[in-house]
């Protein structure tokens with residue numbers, strides 16, 4: 018199983034030009050560079066990953082980042098070889114997750 022960095026599109030305009038504008042110690046506010054909508058990412062735990070996987074490096078600062086619903090570590094990655102719908106996994110605790118938007122504020 019291959020894990021890849023999360024990629025998201027703006028929930029308002031669909032642009033992929035989305036920047037994570039804060040730090041995990043603070044919040045998960047993202048901003049769209051196209052329409053300036055802001056939103057946060059959240060995860061919901063839907064199961065447990067039993068397959069082994071290589072722990073990828075932490076995401077770049079500025080890359081879309083979401084907290085694990087269970088352990089709250091900002092180390093959520095997409096499972097590269099499943100979906101649609103895409104599924105996500107926490108590299109820290111192996112929770113199987115889905116990704117959603119919250120706090121959407123159109124720009």
Ligand SMILES: [Zn+2]
Nearest residue numbers: 027030049052
């Ligand atoms: Zn947008």
Ligand SMILES: [Zn+2]
Nearest residue numbers: 085088107110
């Ligand atoms: Zn976790």
